[in-house]
Amino acid sequence: MIRTRVECVQGDISNQPDMDAVVNAANAQLQPGSGVAGALHRGAGPGLAQECQALAPIRPGQAVITGAYDLPNRRVIHCLGPVYGRDEPSEQLLADCYRHALALAERESLVSVAFPAISTGVFGYPLAEAAEVAIATVLAALADSSLTRVRFVLFSQADLVVFQRALDAALTAA
Ligand code: AR6
Numbered sequence: 001m002i003r004t005r006v007e008c009v010q011g012d013i014s015n016q017p018d019m020d021a022v023v024n025a026a027n028a029q030l031q032p033g034s035g036v037a038g039a040l041h042r043g044a045g046p047g048l049a050q051e052c053q054a055l056a057p058i059r060p061g062q063a064v065i066t067g068a069y070d071l072p073n074r075r076v077i078h079c080l081g082p083v084y085g086r087d088e089p090s091e092q093l094l095a096d097c098y099r100h101a102l103a104l105a106e107r108e109s110l111v112s113v114a115f116p117a118i119s120t121g122v123f124g125y126p127l128a129e130a131a132e133v134a135i136a137t138v139l140a141a142l143a144d145s146s147l148t149r150v151r152f153v154l155f156s157q158a159d160l161v162v163f164q165r166a167l168d169a170a171l172t173a174a
Contacts, residue, residue: 061096081119
């Protein structure tokens with residue numbers, strides 16, 4: 001049974017002050033980039049990239065956890081999503097990101113996690129397909145979870161609609 005509240009919002013992943021952890025759509029080297037990684041490293045300050053150096057490189061599907069520095073959260077969980085059309089099987093690697101991120105959060109007794117739409121920017125994963133994978137994986141992983149809240153943070157209104165539809169459909173089917 002899922003007791004965790006799952007929600008979709010439009011917003012900036014670097015401005016989620018009510019969440020214990022935010023998830024980074026990272027690169028293999030865990031260094032600042034564009035999009036989500038750029039926003040989170042800007043918000044965190046240079047300490048984040050320094051701590052990340054010792055943990056890199058990571059493989060597609062893998063997740064690692066660090067401090068959040070100047071971000072308004074306790075921890076940052078860094079996931080390397082698959083590059084669409086290159087890292088296969090892309091669906092499984094994307095699902096691994098969500099599963100591994102939630103497992104890290106539970107291991108550290110965090111109660112709330114905010115995800116961006118991993119792989120759907122620079123890495124080219126079609127948004128609707130990514131939404132299906134993200135929602136199905138998270139809902140499956142939340143059975144008997146101790147997390148109280150999982151949030152999907154979408155950058156645009158159009159992306160929010162796609163994720164919200166996928167969430168509503170999955171909850172109706174459950
Ligand atoms: N808050 C929430 N979502 C955002 C934000 C933000 N501040 N900025 C962008 N998005 P991306 P990827 C959305 O490219 O595809 C980086 O350079 C964006 O619209 O950040 O996993 C890294 O260094 C898209 O829907 O991540 C890697 O090299 C989604 O977040 C590479 O890009 C993910 O876009 C990772 O590519």
